[in-house]
Amino acid sequence: MNIVEIVPNDNYTLYVKAEDGRAGLFDVKPYLESEAFxxxxxxxxxxxxxxxxxxxxxxxxxxxxxxxxxxxxxTLSTENAQ
Structure with missing residues (x-):
């Protein structure tokens, strides 16, 4: 997947849009306890x-x-995508 758009949201999620038009929300919160994040x-x-x-x-x-x-x-449906 090639990412064409990334938008950070207030709730530690990322809005991600792929080159093929698919979009979704990725929850970063589970990663925040690790040293790197x-x-x-x-x-x-x-x-x-x-x-x-x-x-x-x-x-x-x-x-x-x-x-x-x-x-x-x-994943977000087309009508829910930003």
């Missing part, structure tokens, strides 16, 4: 997410692959 507990840091196409990353070094996102996201 702990800096994302700071909302400002969480909102600094960068889209790198086949993964998303943050300045603190945390990243998520598109495969991980696709395996665990909650």
């Amino acid at each position: 702990a800096p994302l507990n700071d909302r400002v840091e969480f909102e600094r997410v960068h889209n790198s196409g086949y993964f998303v990353e943050w300045d603190c070094g945390a990243d998520l692959s598109a495969d991980t996102i696709q395996a665990r996201w909650k």
Whole structure:
């Protein structure tokens, strides 16, 4: 999956849109207790997410692959997509 849009939400989820038009929400909360993702507990840091196409990353070094996102996201219907 190639990610074309990533939007951080207030509830520590990411709105993700794929190149093929599919979209979903990915919950980052379960990852926040790990050492690599702990800096994302700071909302400002969480909102600094960068889209790198086949993964998303943050300045603190945390990243998520598109495969991980696709395996665990909650897909949105076309009418619910942003």
